[in-house]
Amino acid sequence: MSLWVVLPILIPLMGATFGWVAWRSTRVQAAIGVAASSLHLLVAIALLVEVRQNGILVAPIGSWTPPIGIVLQADLLGAIMVVLTALLGWTSNITALAEVAEPQRRAGFFPLMQVLLLGVTGSFLTGDIFNLFVFFEVMLMASFVLLALSGEKGALEGAVKYVGLNLFSSALFLTGAGMAYALTGTLNMADLFVKLPEVAAQDPTAVTTLGALLLIAFGVKAGVFPLYFWLPASYHTASPAVSAIFAGLLTKVGVYALVRLTTILAPASAGLIDAVLWVAAATMLFGVLGAVAQTHTRRILGFHILSQIGYMIVGVGLLASPDPEVRQLGMAATVFYLAHHILVKTNLYLVAGTALRMLGEERLKYAGGLAKRAPWLAAIFLVPAFSLAGLPPLSGFWAKLAVLRSGAFGDAWVAVAAAAVAGVLTLVSMLKIWNEVFWKDRPEGETSPPPMVPSEIWLRGVPMVLLALATLTIGLWPGPLYEIAQDAAAQLLDPTATVDAVLSTEVAQEGTR
Amino acid sequence: MTWLLAISVGALVASGVYLMLRRSLVKFLFGIVLLSHGANLAVFLTGGIVRGRSAVVPLGETTLESGHADPLPQALVLTAIVIGFAVVSFLAVLIRRAQEELGQGDVDEMRETES
Numbered sequence: 001m002s003l004w005v006v007l008p009i010l011i012p013l014m015g016a017t018f019g020w021v022a023w024r025s026t027r028v029q030a031a032i033g034v035a036a037s038s039l040h041l042l043v044a045i046a047l048l049v050e051v052r053q054n055g056i057l058v059a060p061i062g063s064w065t066p067p068i069g070i071v072l073q074a075d076l077l078g079a080i081m082v083v084l085t086a087l088l089g090w091t092s093n094i095t096a097l098a099e100v101a102e103p104q105r106r107a108g109f110f111p112l113m114q115v116l117l118l119g120v121t122g123s124f125l126t127g128d129i130f131n132l133f134v135f136f137e138v139m140l141m142a143s144f145v146l147l148a149l150s151g152e153k154g155a156l157e158g159a160v161k162y163v164g165l166n167l168f169s170s171a172l173f174l175t176g177a178g179m180a181y182a183l184t185g186t187l188n189m190a191d192l193f194v195k196l197p198e199v200a201a202q203d204p205t206a207v208t209t210l211g212a213l214l215l216i217a218f219g220v221k222a223g224v225f226p227l228y229f230w231l232p233a234s235y236h237t238a239s240p241a242v243s244a245i246f247a248g249l250l251t252k253v254g255v256y257a258l259v260r261l262t263t264i265l266a267p268a269s270a271g272l273i274d275a276v277l278w279v280a281a282a283t284m285l286f287g288v289l290g291a292v293a294q295t296h297t298r299r300i301l302g303f304h305i306l307s308q309i310g311y312m313i314v315g316v317g318l319l320a321s322p323d324p325e326v327r328q329l330g331m332a333a334t335v336f337y338l339a340h341h342i343l344v345k346t347n348l349y350l351v352a353g354t355a356l357r358m359l360g361e362e363r364l365k366y367a368g369g370l371a372k373r374a375p376w377l378a379a380i381f382l383v384p385a386f387s388l389a390g391l392p393p394l395s396g397f398w399a400k401l402a403v404l405r406s407g408a409f410g411d412a413w414v415a416v417a418a419a420a421v422a423g424v425l426t427l428v429s430m431l432k433i434w435n436e437v438f439w440k441d442r443p444e445g446e447t448s449p450p451p452m453v454p455s456e457i458w459l460r461g462v463p464m465v466l467l468a469l470a471t472l473t474i475g476l477w478p479g480p481l482y483e484i485a486q487d488a489a490a491q492l493l494d495p496t497a498t499v500d501a502v503l504s505t506e507v508a509q510e511g512t513r
Numbered sequence: 514m515t516w517l518l519a520i521s522v523g524a525l526v527a528s529g530v531y532l533m534l535r536r537s538l539v540k541f542l543f544g545i546v547l548l549s550h551g552a553n554l555a556v557f558l559t560g561g562i563v564r565g566r567s568a569v570v571p572l573g574e575t576t577l578e579s580g581h582a583d584p585l586p587q588a589l590v591l592t593a594i595v596i597g598f599a600v601v602s603f604l605a606v607l608i609r610r611a612q613e614e615l616g617q618g619d620v621d622e623m624r625e626t627e628s
Binding site for chain 2: 130133134137140141144145148151153154156157158159160161163164167168170171172174175177178179181182233234236237
């Protein structure tokens with residue numbers, strides 16, 4: 001039993017618990033939140049190092065021998081995602097110190113943030129499909145409350161849409177998990193990988209139905225075409241620190257689940273996976289077209305999340321390819337894109353949040369003048385914005401290159417064309433934000449809120465600079481991350497190592513149970 | 514017996530979806546309730562329906578006799594029901610607050626956050 005797998009889940013749990021205990025003092029809650037997130041980040045990095053050196057880590061909970069009972073497992077993909085989660089948790093907590101108003105702190109903002117991180121981390125580390133459902137629900141429950149926390153009209157309306165559609169997809173996920181158990185007699189992901197092809201040989205219709213159920217369930221959560229309408233209707237209504245972590249993480253948990261599911265399902269049911277390529281192309285195009293039509297900073301960014309999800313699931317669609325090299329390229333591109341996107345997208349939302357703080361306005365028409373007032377913010381904005389559009393030498397260039405390359409090798413020309421068009425249009429709408437918010441002069445008669453005090457500038461600035469540096473680093477040295485992405489892809493595509501690690505885990509018998 | 518319950522699953526899901534497609538927010542809530550009941554019942558049924566035999570190892574024995582229902586889906590459903598209960602209560606409060614704030618419960622009129 002490896003402690004490293006359990007700690008990243010345990011720390012946010014403790015952070016949340018102690019946070020609730022310190023209910024009376026929001027100062028103590030904030031301190032606990034930051035401390036827990038810092039510790040979380042350290043442990044997550046240790047987990048990644050451990051997994052990189054020693055391979056897949058498995059922790060059977062309650063000492064049941066797998067595949068019986070719940071296992072926590074950390075392969076490379078899971079470990080990378082946990083590091084990114086912890087990093088985002090840290091940046092969001094720091095930003096929240098400057099951002100979140102006292103009434104929302106009173107309502108338990110900081111402990112809720114820890115619960116959200118608990119759910120996300122748990123989703124990345126569990127090896128059990130029903131346990132994944134439970135962690136999803138933990139994450140969703142925290143996100144429901146965080147979204148509606150301000151109690152404003154728009155936030156409540158956005159929350160109704162968000163909660164409603166997510167509950168619908170949860171019901172589908174639950175049915176799918178039950179069906180997977182009915183068909184194979186197991187809930188363990190590694191065991192499912194072994195048993196599902198046998199079942200598929202006897203009863204292909206049932207496996208396809210199962211795949212369709214889970215694809216739709218995770219598709220709603222990931223925000224793919226045509227299931228994404230809840231996202232642009234809700235994300236921009238939350239407070240900026242909250243929408244930053246939502247934008248960076250929550251849909252990506254959906255993508256992660258999609259990747260996990262499809263790598264298990266692809267050998268059994270390729271026809272279904274093939275359709276994902278078309279979905280990817282449509283998501284890229286419709287997402288970016290939606291963004292072009294918007295005139296509100298965070299709404300533009302919301303539509304860009306969708307279009308980027310399209311890029312990520314190209315690799316999922318390529319799993320249907322008969323050529324193992326194409327599958328490997330596609331999956332590596334997906335993992336690389338996930339990592340790049342999480343850093344960039346969160347940073348854009350943080351910049352948008354600070355711009356909102358300085359201008360008191362998010363509608364582009366009434367914004368302006370920030371390049372003169374805050375050149376540092378303008379400089380930071382350019383890094384994630386150009387990275388999102390895919391300009392060299394930033395991380396987005398390599399991510400897009402990897403996607404285009406895998407698509408070209410896999411003869412997925414529709415997806416490649418959509419990716420190219422979406423890339424250009426992304427640049428257009430990033431330039432639109434640049435022109436309207438930063439470059440042009442503020443329209444006459446618009447007033448700004450009182451300027452920020454130095455401590456607030458630091459609390460907002462440090463996370464943004466850190467994320468921008470990470471983007472630059474990946475852009476200038478993409479090699480190490482791409483290598484990890486390739487290894488993660490290899491583990492996903494040939495899960496024999498995972499299956500061996502999970503199913504051969506010996507459990508020390510201590511007396512009678 | 515199983516066929517009757519299977520039809521119930523279908524009926525629950527169908528009426529849930531029907532209610533969710535109505536314009537009223539409160540009907541949407543009831544739609545979610547019915548839909549999650551349908552999902553719970555479906556998962557429950559995967560364990561099989563056996564009358565009068567529980568999955569408990571008899572006194573003095575070490576293994577279970579065959580011919581009982583699988584207890585695992587029952588445990589899963591219990592978890593799912595608890596989660597569903599919490600989530601539905603939250604949604605009920607949220608809808609109430611939203612109706613107070615927006616002054617109506619007509620989904621068609623909720624266009625404030627749309628583009």
